[in-house]
């Protein structure tokens with residue numbers, strides 16, 4: 001008999017989680033003003049809010065932490081991390097930062113000015129926030145097919161090269177500090193970008209004299225999809241693929257909390273020395289000295305090990321197979337989600353599930369609340385709340401897709417948890433016709449409102 005698939009690790013340490021009653025959850029949700037971010041984690045049974053910083057570090061990462069060098073300048077840990085970054089990405093220069101958005105803050109402080117234009121494929125919310133905070137504009141050039149959740153495409157996170165070229169033609173190069181290519185494309189469903197597309201974007205960048213930034217939070221998962229789906233890459237190692245990806249870019253920003261499997265950390269990679277030098281001042285102002293930038297020595301050590309572990313094929317196969325396993329269960333129950341299943345998450349198609357909730361009443365958020373009340377599972381809205389208001393008109397921006405993201409932390413839950421999640425989603429799906437009312441906003445911040453927003457049920 002063919003041997004079944006099994007995880008490429010075993011478990012050495014566990015953390016207890018507790019189930020709650022529906023009555024308890026109703027009270028907690030109301031106390032949290034119907035914002036899942038406001039819930040205490042102890043009130044959550046399975047936490048799929050994010051795969052960011054929620055992974056389980058390995059014995060080797062914990063061991064590396066004991067050897068951290070906490071020197072203020074020139075720490076051994078910095079050089080260990082520098083070597084790992086060079087090995088995995090090929091970038092010769094880097095600045096450590098405390099997380100991904102800090103990398104964006106430092107890089108954009110040096111690059112972006114008012115009225116600039118930054119085309120990209122579904123900029124992540126912090127990226128868009130950092131652009132709009134500087135009174136510049138993020139222009140989305142994602143392929144149209146990404147908005148049709150039923151289409152099975154291998155590289156649904158791709159940039160539309162025609163849309164991109166139109167932007168590059170329309171604005172002078174001085175107003176385009178860089179193109180932002182996000183791999184995998186988180187907002188479109190954890191969907192990968194093909195090497196062919198990366199090359200196409202890079203060729204256009206060169207043609208118009210514009211730089212290319214790769215937002216790399218999930219670069220290793222993207223490389224796994226290239227290896228398993230793109231012709232010509234089947235026999236390349238993950239690290240050969242990651243180095244090829246980055247060879248096309250001028251910069252990378254990294255949230256190490258994802259594919260480098262650490263709980264905190266980030267960095268910026270630079271191709272050329274001048275760009276690196278220009279950012280040093282901002283790194284010192286916002287993050288810390290250029291050889292630690294917001295990270296302790298032990299954290300840089302764990303990150304260096306995590307970069308290698310996160311780019312091992314067996315680990316990536318285990319990880320992405322688990323997400324696919326959940327997808328298959330949902331298929332059995334006929335539940336609509338962004339197809340095919342993504343690298344880090346399943347994105348439920350809330351518009352297709354809660355067909356009776358009007359968009360003004362926050363469809364995906366309503367689904368998120370229902371799933372929590374059903375089973376203590378916490379997902380995150382990728383819809384109207386995340387899209388923020390139009391910075392000029394201050395009107396709500398209703399995105400084409402209303403998704404509830406179920407992000408799977410790395411090396412944390414088992415497939416029994418996946419079965420539990422699928423059953424809970426099915427229960428909500430079966431009573432979907434009865435869910436006709438959503439939520440109204442009572443309090444919000446002007447930018448990145450979804451983290452702290454307060455809501456009330458529509459009567």
Ligand code: F0G
Nearest residue numbers: 050052099100101124126186215217255
């Ligand atoms: N870029 C992408 C594509 C991201 O997904 C994130 C974070 C960031 C940048 C910012 O990194 O959190 O370290 O500051 N995404 C998390 C998520 C928060 O849940 O998807 P950060």
